[in-house]
Amino acid sequence: MFDTIAGRYDLMNRLMTFGQDQHWRQFVVAKADSQDNGWVLDLACGTGDIAALFCKSASQVRVVGADFSQNMLIEANKRFSDHQIYWQSCDANHLPYHDNVFSAVTFGYLLRNVDDSLHVLQEVRRVLKSGGRVVCLDTTPPEKNILYPFIRFYLRFIVPLLGRLVARDKAAYAYLTGSTMGFHEAEELAGLFRQAGFGKVGYQKFMFRTIGIHWGTK
Numbered sequence: 001m002f003d004t005i006a007g008r009y010d011l012m013n014r015l016m017t018f019g020q021d022q023h024w025r026q027f028v029v030a031k032a033d034s035q036d037n038g039w040v041l042d043l044a045c046g047t048g049d050i051a052a053l054f055c056k057s058a059s060q061v062r063v064v065g066a067d068f069s070q071n072m073l074i075e076a077n078k079r080f081s082d083h084q085i086y087w088q089s090c091d092a093n094h095l096p097y098h099d100n101v102f103s104a105v106t107f108g109y110l111l112r113n114v115d116d117s118l119h120v121l122q123e124v125r126r127v128l129k130s131g132g133r134v135v136c137l138d139t140t141p142p143e144k145n146i147l148y149p150f151i152r153f154y155l156r157f158i159v160p161l162l163g164r165l166v167a168r169d170k171a172a173y174a175y176l177t178g179s180t181m182g183f184h185e186a187e188e189l190a191g192l193f194r195q196a197g198f199g200k201v202g203y204q205k206f207m208f209r210t211i212g213i214h215w216g217t218k
């Protein structure tokens with residue numbers, strides 16, 4: 001599915017989020033607080049925006065962008081060929097890295113797509129150095145407040161319609177809606193971070209509380 005939508009992925013992101021998505025990625029990179037000379041991993045890097053922001057954030061930081069979709073990696077490489085980023089193909093469930101390697105690991109919109117979030121968080125913790133930060137950006141199920149009917153309408157009808165018209169793939173964007181509604185509540189996800197062994201866990205919500213950024217420290 002991700003291979004199919006790679007070409008129109010960025011345009012869809014800008015449209016669906018009213019241009020807000022890059023601000024959240026900047027927040028992710030700031031929270032990761034990566035050090036010069038350290039290695040950082042942006043997992044599920046997609047078309048590479050978070051990895052590229054890392055390059056801008058600290059001149060000496062060494063960045064790996066990893067994803068299991070070949071087409072996403074091809075797009076990322078095309079967009080940021082002038083950046084010093086190591087693009088790698090890998091599955092988040094089985095990271096091909098030694099223990100204690102990275103000073104920060106980030107991922108945008110990954111956990112919603114995996115079968116076992118706790119397992120992926122444990123795998124991420126394994127490859128982080130002691131004191132290293134994990135930062136996770138994802139959608140979060142809408143809260144049952146006055147905005148709920150509007151957000152639900154937007155997710156159920158507008159997002160798949162945009163997917164059909166812009167990405168020419170209604171099913172992929174209907175999947176986004178389904179996986180958002182079925183994903184962990186923010187507090188529950190924070191609990192999984194703690195269960196995986198992270199300390200100093202926190203989170204902040206954005207865009208009518210439908211986007212969550214979680215962080216923690218090894």
Ligand SMILES: C[S@@+](CC[C@H](N)C(=O)[O-])C[C@H]1O[C@@H](n2cnc3c(N)ncnc32)[C@H](O)[C@@H]1O
Pocket residue numbers: 002003043044045046047048049050066067068069072090091092093107108109110113114
């Ligand atoms: C919605 S895109 C997000 C891309 C990027 N992080 C961003 O901020 O736009 C989700 C990405 O996760 C990748 N992905 C999903 N499951 C994965 C897994 N198990 N291992 C590695 N990448 C995965 C997909 O290939 C896709 O590129």
